[in-house]
Amino acid sequence: MAVLCACGTGGGNLGRPSCFPVFDVTKKAILVEYYKPDGSVNGVELASLTGGILDQTYLDARIKDVNGKTRWYPTPELKNITDERAEDITETFEDTSSVFIQEGARAFTGLIVKGDPVLLGNLQKWRCLTIGVFFIDKAGNLIGKQNRDGFLDPILLQDESFSPALIKGTDTAKQKDSISFIISQLENDANLRMIEAGEITANLISAGGLVDVNAGTPANVSVTGFDVQLNTPFGGVTSPIAAEGLGLADFEVFNDTTSAAVVITSVTESGITEGLYTFVVPTQTSGDVLIVTNTSVSPLTKNFDLAKFTVTIP
Amino acid sequence: MENLNLKQIIKIGNTEFNKNSFEGMTKDEFKKLYKGKLTIDLDEAWKQIKPNTRIKKPKSKKSQD
Numbered sequence: 001m002a003v004l005c006a007c008g009t010g011g012g013n014l015g016r017p018s019c020f021p022v023f024d025v026t027k028k029a030i031l032v033e034y035y036k037p038d039g040s041v042n043g044v045e046l047a048s049l050t051g052g053i054l055d056q057t058y059l060d061a062r063i064k065d066v067n068g069k070t071r072w073y074p075t076p077e078l079k080n081i082t083d084e085r086a087e088d089i090t091e092t093f094e095d096t097s098s099v100f101i102q103e104g105a106r107a108f109t110g111l112i113v114k115g116d117p118v119l120l121g122n123l124q125k126w127r128c129l130t131i132g133v134f135f136i137d138k139a140g141n142l143i144g145k146q147n148r149d150g151f152l153d154p155i156l157l158q159d160e161s162f163s164p165a166l167i168k169g170t171d172t173a174k175q176k177d178s179i180s181f182i183i184s185q186l187e188n189d190a191n192l193r194m195i196e197a198g199e200i201t202a203n204l205i206s207a208g209g210l211v212d213v214n215a216g217t218p219a220n221v222s223v224t225g226f227d228v229q230l231n232t233p234f235g236g237v238t239s240p241i242a243a244e245g246l247g248l249a250d251f252e253v254f255n256d257t258t259s260a261a262v263v264i265t266s267v268t269e270s271g272i273t274e275g276l277y278t279f280v281v282p283t284q285t286s287g288d289v290l291i292v293t294n295t296s297v298s299p300l301t302k303n304f305d306l307a308k309f310t311v312t313i314p
Numbered sequence: 315m316e317n318l319n320l321k322q323i324i325k326i327g328n329t330e331f332n333k334n335s336f337e338g339m340t341k342d343e344f345k346k347l348y349k350g351k352l353t354i355d356l357d358e359a360w361k362q363i364k365p366n367t368r369i370k371k372p373k374s375k376k377s378q379d
Contacts, residue, residue, distance in 0.1 A: 224347060248323050248330035265336075268329040268352060278351055282335070 021196055024137035026081045027205060029110070029179075031073040032154050034132035042070055042132060043144065043153035044195070054142065054195055059202035063209065064299035074136070074207045075179070076119075078110030085189075105158070106183040115166065115177020118233045122212070123164035123179060131157040131181070140197035140205045147191045155192070156184040208303065213243040215292070215309035225265075225280040226311050228292075229273070232304075242275025243304050250302055252295050253281060256310070257288040284313045326362055327354040336363050 006012065032042045049058060065071040086104025093099075112119065132154025135143040144152040161182035169175035197204075216229035231240035246269065253262040262281050270276035284290065293308040294300060324331050329352055336344065341364070345356045352359065 225351070247325075248332060263335060264332060265347075266329050266331040268327075271328050271353060280347065280351065 021139075021141070021194070023135075023141060023143055023192070023194060024139040026083060026110070026135045026143075027077055027138050028136040028207070029075045029078065029108075030134040030136065030142075030154075030207075031075065031126060032071070032132045032134070033069050034130045034154060034156055037067075037069050041148075041151070041153045043148075043151040044142075046150050046152065049195075049199075052199060054200040054202055054204070056202040059204060059207060060299045063207060064301075064303070066294060066296055066298040066300060068305075071210075072134075073209050075110075076112045076115070076208070078179075079113055079176075081108070081110045083108045102185075105185065106187075106189070107180065108183065109178060109180040111167070112177040112179070113174055115175065116234070117166060118212075120164055120166045120177050123162075123177065126162050126164075127160070130159065131162055133157060133181070136204055136207075137194075138205075140200060141194040142200060142204060143192060143194045145187065145191040146193040147188075152193060152195055156187055158182040158184045210300070210303055210305040211243070213246075213304045213306045215307070218309070218311045220278075221311055221314055223283050223286065223313055225278065227276060227278050228309070228311075230275045230277055230306070243306075244269070244274055246277065246302060246304060246306075249297075250295055250300070250304070251279075251306070252293050253279070254291045254293070255284065255288055256291050257285070262290060286313055288313045324363060326359050327352065329354065329359075331359075331363055333363060339364070 034042060036042045044054070046052070049055075059072075062070075062072040063074065083106065085106045088103055089101045090098040091101055134152075134154050137143060142152070145155050146152055158181070162179070163181065164177055164179045167173075167176040167178055211232050211234075213230050213232055216231065218226040218228045220227045230243040230246065232243055233240070235241035246267070248264055248267045251264060251267060253264055254260070255262050262284070265280040265282060267280075268278040270278070279292075281290070290311040290313065291308055292306075292311065294306045322333050324333050339347075341357075341360050344360050344363070348356055348359070
C-alpha cells in the first residue's frame with residue numbers, strides 16, 4: 001500500500017490513550033471468499049451484531065452458511081506463525097543514501113499439526129479464488145481491516161499467493177500441513193482493526209470449519225426409499241470416518257425428473273453400521289432421479305457439508 | 315423445498331419421522347412401508363406418530379322437544 005503523505009494537514013498525532021488493546025499472536029485464520037456473489041466485500045456488518053456483540057448465533061450463521069461463497073472457513077489451530085513484512089523497498093544513490101519507495105510484502109506462514117492430505121486438498125481448492133482472511137488471536141480477538149464505515153472486512157490476499165503443503169512426519173516431528181500467503185499490496189497495516197474478545201460471546205477461538213461428507217452408492221433403492229452410507233473423506237481408504245448424527249432436518253430431496261421437492265418421510269441412522277442412513281420418501285415413479293443435498297435452510301445444524309448425490313428409482 | 319421445523323419431527327429410536335407425512339396413512343400402510351426397515355416396534359412407533367387415529371362420531375343432537 002502506498003503511504004499517503006498528509007501534506008495539507010501535518011503529521012499524525014502520536015499520543016495514545018492510557019489503556020488500549022493490541023493484537024495477540026494469531027491462533028487461527030478464517031478464510032473467506034473476499035467478494036460475495038453480489039460483488040460486495042464479504043465482511044462483518046457491525047450493525048448486524050446483536051447489541052454490538054458477536055454471539056454464537058452470528059458465528060454459526062457464518063460458519064454453517066449453506067452458501068459456500070459467503071461462508072467462513074476457520075482453519076484448525078495454527079502453530080509457528082510468522083507474519084512479517086519484508087524490508088522496505090528503497091532506491092539507493094551513489095552517495096549511499098536511500099529513499100523509501102514502498103513497503104515490502106507481508107508474508108504469513110503457519111502450521112496445522114496433524115494436517116493431512118484431505119485437508120491439504122481442501123486448502124488447495126482456495127488457490128485460484130480471491131481470498132480474504134480474518135485472524136483470531138490468542139486472546140480471542142477477531143482481526144480484520146476497517147476501511148469502510150460500519151464493517152470489519154477480511155484482509156485481501158495477493159492473488160495466487162496462497163500455498164498449502166504437506167509436511168510428512170519424521171522420527172521427531174508430527175505430520176503437518178503448512179499454509180502460506182502474501183497480503184495484498186493494496187492493504188495497509190494501518191487499517192487493521194479488531195472486534196475485541198470482550199465483545200465476542202461466541203466460542204470463536206475453538207470454532208471449527210465444516211467437514212465434507214460424501215455418499216456411497218445408494219443401496220436397497222425402491223420407489224419408497226433407499227439406504228446410503230455417508231462418510232467423511234478422512235480416515236483410511238478401507239476405514240473412512242463415518243458421518244454420524246445426521247437427521248431428517250439435515251437433508252433435502254429433489255426429484256430432478258419432475259422438478260419437484262420431495263418431502264422426506266423419515267431418516268434412520270443405523271445403530272449397527274456407523275454412517276449408514278435409511279431414507280423413506282413418498283412413492284416415486286420408476287426411472288425418476290432424486291437429488292439429495294444439505295438442507296437449504298441456513299445455518300446448517302451440524303458441522304457437516306454433504307456433497308449432493310443422486311438416486312435413480314428402479 | 316419444505317422447511318422442517320422441530321415440531322414436525324418426532325424421533326423414535328434412531329429414526330426421525332416427519333409427522334406431516336403420515337396424514338391419511340393407515341396403520342397397515344405404515345407397517346407395510348417400514349417392514350424390515352426399523353429395529354423399533356412398529357405398533358409402538360405408530361402410536362407415537364399417529365396417536366389420534368380414532369375418528370370421533372358426531373354426537374346426534376337431541377330433540378329440543
